[in-house]
Amino acid sequence: MNMDKLLKNHTKEIFLLFLVLGFLILISNISISTTGALILLMGIFYYYYGYVLYSTIFYIAADLCWALMAYKANDISGMFFIVLSIIVGTLVVIKINKGVFVKTLFKE
Numbered sequence: 001m002n003m004d005k006l007l008k009n010h011t012k013e014i015f016l017l018f019l020v021l022g023f024l025i026l027i028s029n030i031s032i033s034t035t036g037a038l039i040l041l042m043g044i045f046y047y048y049y050g051y052v053l054y055s056t057i058f059y060i061a062a063d064l065c066w067a068l069m070a071y072k073a074n075d076i077s078g079m080f081f082i083v084l085s086i087i088v089g090t091l092v093v094i095k096i097n098k099g100v101f102v103k104t105l106f107k108e
Contacts, residue, residue: 015054018042032072036065053096060089 021042025035043058063086070079095101 011051011054018058032065032069036062036069039065052101053093056089056093056096060086060093063089 025038039058040062043055043062045055046052046058047055063082067079067082067086070076070082092101
């Protein structure tokens with residue numbers, strides 16, 4: 001079975017696996033920036049296979065990690081721009097769910 005067919009048939013299971021993996025990353029003893037980078041890789045994985053909605057959600061989760069990192073470093077301007085990107089990303093997810101944007105790049 002090729003990767004495209006696997007993702008298309010088992011998207012919810014793979015998404016749940018990534019959420020569990022993300023939770024395990026968060027409770028482990030790695031830095032916030034590394035956690036954000038690993039979550040970003042999960043988003044890139046979904047974006048590569050055409051699942052825009054899932055990749056956007058993972059990008060927002062990675063931004064949350066980096067906003068926390070900027071807060072700990074007292075980087076107010078960096079935190080402002082990261083929070084701004086979180087807001088815009090959330091609006092994109094809302095528009096995708098309303099049908100303004102497409103959820104996937106596959107023809108359904």
